[in-house]
Amino acid sequence: MGKLVRFGVSLEKSLLDKFDALTAVRGYASRSEAFRDLIRGMLIERKWKEGEEVAGAVTLVYDHHRKDLMGRITDIQHDYHHLIISTQHIHLDHDHCLEIIAVRGRAGELERLADSLRSIKGVTHGTLSVASAGADLD
Secondary structure, three states, rough: OOOOOOOOOOOOHHHHHHHHHHHHOOOOOHHHHHHHHHHHHHHHHHHHHOOOOOEEEEEEHHHHHHOHHHHHHHHHHHHHHOOEEEEEEEOOOEEEEEEEEEEEHHHHHHHOOOOOOOOOEEEEEEEEEEEEEOOOOO
């Protein structure tokens, strides 16, 4: 970890009280940890908007009985193989599966991959979440 710097922040008491309550609910050890997390989140969002490289996960829930669904999912993953780090397939119940696809690449490309997968008939839910692609947020 780099050198720590102390600085002051002025907030309305009501806003600080809400922040402290959220900090406690989420289990942060201190306000500082919560602020660091918020700042990192804003930096990742900026990278996303500027098209820089990010890492993340595409999650899909789908009905595996849907005709040719698995073939379409696999075909799209092969089309985007350069972005995919790994996949995990989980059986939720007799009819539904969860697919978690670890990805890394430029934000726009990851969004196109996620949109391609989410739009397949039989996919009931899909999300894309992103994180930093490295240690540049310390």
